[in-house]
Amino acid sequence: MRRLARDLGVDLMQVAGSGPAYRISEGDVRRFAEGGAAPAAPAGAPAAPAPALPDFGKFGPTRREAMSGIRRATVRSMAQAWSLVPMVTQFDKADVTEMEALRKKYGPRAEKRGGKLTMTAILLKVAAAALKAFPKFNASIDTAANEVVFKDYIHIGVAVDTPTGLLVPVIRDVDKKGVIQLGLELGEVAAKARDRKLTPEEMQGASFTISNLGGIGGTGFTPIVNWPEVAIMGVSRSSTEPVWNAEKGEFEPRNIMPFSLTYDHRLIDGADAARFCRFVAEMLEDPFLLGFEG
The missing domain is CATH 3.30.559.10 (Chloramphenicol acetyltransferase-like domain)
Known part of the structure; x- marks a missing residue:
């Protein structure tokens, strides 16, 4: 699905998932690419892209860890809820x-x-x-x-x-x-x-x-x-x-x-x-x- 999103130029963080726990399906990605799905933002408002993070390495050592599938689903559902309610x-x-x-x-x-x-x-x-x-x-x-x-x-x-x-x-x-x-x-x-x-x-x-x-x-x-x-x-x-x-x-x-x-x-x-x-x-x-x- 990530490959599909890259091919279609879709930012998954802007896609509202329709699956359990707001999981994103291929259909959600395609609908979003075609303009048929709303981003996780208030109705009528444009989706603001997340600003780039600063270079934390300038301040000291850092390490990165990939989010679990559950955590990614939580990020999407919480962002959606916060923007809608x-x-x-x-x-x-x-x-x-x-x-x-x-x-x-x-x-x-x-x-x-x-x-x-x-x-x-x-x-x-x-x-x-x-x-x-x-x-x-x-x-x-x-x-x-x-x-x-x-x-x-x-x-x-x-x-x-x-x-x-x-x-x-x-x-x-x-x-x-x-x-x-x-x-x-x-x-x-x-x-x-x-x-x-x-x-x-x-x-x-x-x-x-x-x-x-x-x-x-x-x-x-x-x-x-x-x-x-x-x-x-x-x-x-x-x-x-x-x-x-x-x-x-x-x-x-x-x-x-x-x-x-x-x-x-x-x-x-x-x-x-x-x-x-x-x-x-x-x-x-x-x-x-x-x-x-x-």
């Missing part, structure tokens, strides 16, 4: 003290079935309930038709850190599955992602994405919306914080989880994002609501 990030916190206690209590039951009851599995179920309550977050924008495409399914992508780069397998019909079942499926696709055994179909069709960095650390981050989705949730590490208990008249230690929501401001307003985050926080703070709403 005006993004805003809403930050919030949830008291997950009771939820963590519930997770530890029922963790052995999940392990007997071969899986793990992780916070990400719980977040999948919570997010599915939130997407049902706020369907605008489970939609896409069709700018050509001036329409909003609302999806009657809930398929959620889960970002998985692998030695070769970030992969996002998709858990389908999250709203129709229990938390333990979600934990089982999550463990299976995460293992396949790390072993590079995911099929293209297993990375397609997401209507929302979750990126959980709590196992690594950090207090917050701003994830990039995975276009054509309109929102993505980022989760950071929980920590023990003093929280005022008005009934007892004292501070008490609580397990607080920070999270963020980046959204497409063309479709979603700030007030909607704040309500979505409050819904998620309330679901995480009261395990009863997980069964009632989910």
